[in-house]
Amino acid sequence: MEGDVILLDSSTKFNSFGQKLLTLDFLSSPPTHVAFVSGKYSVHHAMPRPAHIEVTLVHEILNPKKRWSVWRNTHLNNELVSDQGAFGRLSVVVNNFLGDAYRFQNFFSKKPDSSYCSELVGKIMSGLGKELPMPSSKLLPLHLQKYFIENDEWIDVTVEYVDLLKEDYLYVGLYADDVEVQALCTQAFIAAKLDYNNFSRAFEVAASGAKVKSKSRVRVDGDKGWVSIVPIGPTLPRTDERMRTLAGKYSELFMPVPTALHDRMLSKYEAIKRGVIEPD
Structure with a gap:
């Protein structure tokens, strides 16, 4: 569903350790990547070069062999369901970032027209009028995971995506034996x-x-x-x-x-x- 946020493991142990070091939380198991669902199947996310800010499908990033979860903001979802113009506004916001660069160094010093994965999601949510717990440039996947779990405005809809994809031959084919x-x-x-x-x-x-x-x-x-x-x-x-x-x-x-x-x-x-x- 448009407006959902995906948390997943897609990177190295260094990413996980780096988040623990930056947050001083050594007990949690943080996700290593974040993506924003911009259509029924399409996703906007920030990846290292050559991809940078790109559009992909849930088929690619929801690897059945890896850990992932999908979260939904109930207020944003209600707007998208009840307001015919809401999806158009969402499309304008997310597509505004196409052409931007991937840059994790923004966590330490901001640079225009660039984002890392969770920063991009923070910017998108801010553009949609939904604030997250801290400025986008300081937002890590671990922060989002904790916020979603603790905040009643966010619900876990992972099972919806499991059901959506489990019999989709275009999804199954990507991971076929x-x-x-x-x-x-x-x-x-x-x-x-x-x-x-x-x-x-x-x-x-x-x-x-x-x-x-x-x-x-x-x-x-x-x-x-x-x-x-x-x-x-x-x-x-x-x-x-x-x-x-x-x-x-x-x-x-x-x-x-x-x-x-x-x-x-x-x-x-x-x-x-x-x-x-x-x-x-």
Whole structure:
């Protein structure tokens, strides 16, 4: 559900020890990564280069072999359910960070247009009018874990995601014991993810201007002022019909729930795929 926050283990023991050292809490078992659910399946999170601030799917980060939990702010959820414009506002907030850099050093000294994982979630929640226990630049995954457990406004909805994914063949395929199936699904997923992130960053560049990690160039062509979007991020060839089909299925999951904002993005999608977009 849009607005949920994912806590998970995805990094090294150094990350866990570093959090314990910074918080002087050596008894807890902290999560090592945090992500924000921005669509039914899509997730915004901050990762070290080359990804930086990117969009991915819950399929990638909710590894069934690792520890993870999902938490929901009941007030934000009520707004998203009852207010038709709330999802559009959420989309604007989260996509504003596309093109920003990953930078853990922000914990010690802030730098514009950059975030580490829990800082990004803190900034998003603040942008949605939901404050967390401390400034975003000082927020660690361990802080969020403790806050969610102790605060009645947050509920554990992990089981919803287990039920959502357990029979999803696109999810199961990524972790299949069959090596060929896993490789095919992984390649198709990566192709879809690269395509969507190139498209999303290009759209943000056209609308708001480039950032340091936008991975897109904008060129104005001709008297009509059309903008050519040139993605710098890599793409993968669809050399196999099965891969093309699977990549298309993963691509569908990246698209958020239809809203006025989503419809506007869809109306430009084909133009962007052709390399040309007409401004509003």
